[in-house]
């Protein structure tokens with residue numbers, strides 16, 4: 671199926687939802703990486719995520735989708751039209767229906783609240799609805815939860831979602847690549863998400879690959 675944007679020269683759209691778990695940087699960096707890979711990116715940011723972003727970063731993002739689009743385009747170096755933002759109850763957005771939804775959606779970071787809503791099919795806002803659509807259409811759905819410790823409720827929801835075909839990719843960076851900055855830790859997780867999406871990147875070498883990109887002997 672030809673999706674909006676592909677006829678403008680972008681690779682297929684990927685939906686990115688940022689919710690109110692700690693680790694907004696993961697989601698913002700993911701948008702940048704998808705833009706670098708020439709993908710069209712459809713963005714939704716939950717109300718709680720705006721508060722987390724203002725707390726964790728030096729940037730307060732505007733809530734109005736048109737303004738948010740402008741800021742994200744500038745911040746990520748996107749071409750105008752490459753990023754589209756949708757509001758909390760924008761039920762006419764393509765992500766709200768199986769006929770318009772992107773082939774992949776990433777909720778990054780994913781709060782336990784949104785995790786629970788997705789696991790139970792609540793669909794009370796556009797992020798939850800888009801994830802529900804991804805599940806019913808058997809599209810790729812990746813959730814990046816961040817919470818610790820995890821309760822039985824969280825774990826049961828994660829198990830149910832995994833069984834439904836979603837990928838649970840916890841925001842739990844490794845340290846074997848000897849990170850020297852927070853960016854290195856953020857890129858570790860974003861690289862894992864891109865691997866799941868099958869998108870080539872140079873954020874960090876894959877296991878068994880040397881940092882110059884060649885395979886180990």
Ligand SMILES: Cc1cc2nc3c(=O)[nH]c(=O)nc-3n(C[C@H](O)[C@H](O)[C@H](O)COP(=O)(O)O)c2cc1C
Pocket residue numbers: 688689690691692693716717718719721722725780781782783784785816817
């Ligand atoms: C600064 C800040 C940090 C938070 N960190 C987390 C977190 O790491 N994990 C989580 O599940 N919720 C966290 N929360 C709570 C969620 O934001 C809250 O449950 C909210 O209702 C989630 O709504 P959403 O899923 O619509 O974004 C945090 C809230 C704030 C303000």
